[in-house]
Amino acid sequence: MKAILQRVLSASVTVEKEVVSSIGKGVLVFAAVGPGDTEKEAQALAAKVLKLKLWDDDTGGRWRKSVVNIGGEVLCVSQFTLLASTKKGNKPDFHGAMGGEEAKRLYEYFFQKVQQGYVADKVKNGVFQAMMEVALVNDGPVTLELSAGQNPVPIPTETPAPTAEPSQ
Numbered sequence: 001m002k003a004i005l006q007r008v009l010s011a012s013v014t015v016e017k018e019v020v021s022s023i024g025k026g027v028l029v030f031a032a033v034g035p036g037d038t039e040k041e042a043q044a045l046a047a048k049v050l051k052l053k054l055w056d057d058d059t060g061g062r063w064r065k066s067v068v069n070i071g072g073e074v075l076c077v078s079q080f081t082l083l084a085s086t087k088k089g090n091k092p093d094f095h096g097a098m099g100g101e102e103a104k105r106l107y108e109y110f111f112q113k114v115q116q117g118y119v120a121d122k123v124k125n126g127v128f129q130a131m132m133e134v135a136l137v138n139d140g141p142v143t144l145e146l147s148a149g150q151n152p153v154p155i156p157t158e159t160p161a162p163t164a165e166p167s168q
Contacts, residue, residue: 001041001110001149002082004030007054007142011075013126014133021124026072027054028136029114032082033098033106034149041149042106046113048146049074068118076114077126077134078107104128 005027012022029049033042050068057064067074080103084092098106107128115123126132 001034001037001045001106001147002032003045003049003146004079004082005049005052005144005146006030006136007139008075009137009139011134011136013075013077013124014135015127015130020127021075023073023075023122023124025070025139026122027052027067027074028134029074029076030079030082031076031107031110032078032080033103033110034083034096035098037098037106037149039106039109042110043113044148045146046110046117048148049114050117052144052146054142054144072122074114074118074123075126076111076123077132078128 006029008023008026008028010022010024011026011028013020027049031045051066053063053066053069055065055070056062080094080097080099081092083096084094085096086092097103111123111125126134
């Protein structure tokens with residue numbers, strides 16, 4: 001799984017001209033599920049979202065408080081486009097994102113784990129697979145990329161020359 005986390009002063013999601021979720025101070029999380037992701041990755045990412053220290057403490061100590069520590073809110077938004085590949089051509093390739101019902105199930109599991117790890121009514125959600133308008137007031141700005149699970153397969157830089165065996 002992959003997520004983009006933004007520290008915000010406020011954020012909201014609108015679908016078909018209706019605000020479906022909004023938060024005040026806290027974090028906006030864009031999350032994507034990839035092939036091979038499991039509940040283990042979803043749970044790890046949910047825990048990371050809640051534990052990341054993004055705010056200063058009262059004595060000026062930098063990066064000391066999490067969204068939980070400050071009593072902030074969390075807005076989760078599904079966004080499969082985070083897993084797009086743009087390596088070839090000018091059209092994004094979305095084969096790196098999991099599709100269909102399994103993606104929805106794992107995203108919802110991630111959302112539930114964020115709710116269960118905090119105060120449920122402080123954790124809001126977008127609408128899976130909807131065309132959403134996401135508005136935010138970034139705080140800092142602070143924007144981080146998080147991932148859990150599948151690491152990209154390294155691309156070899158050189159192709160080894162084939163070895164020829166002597167003919168007998």
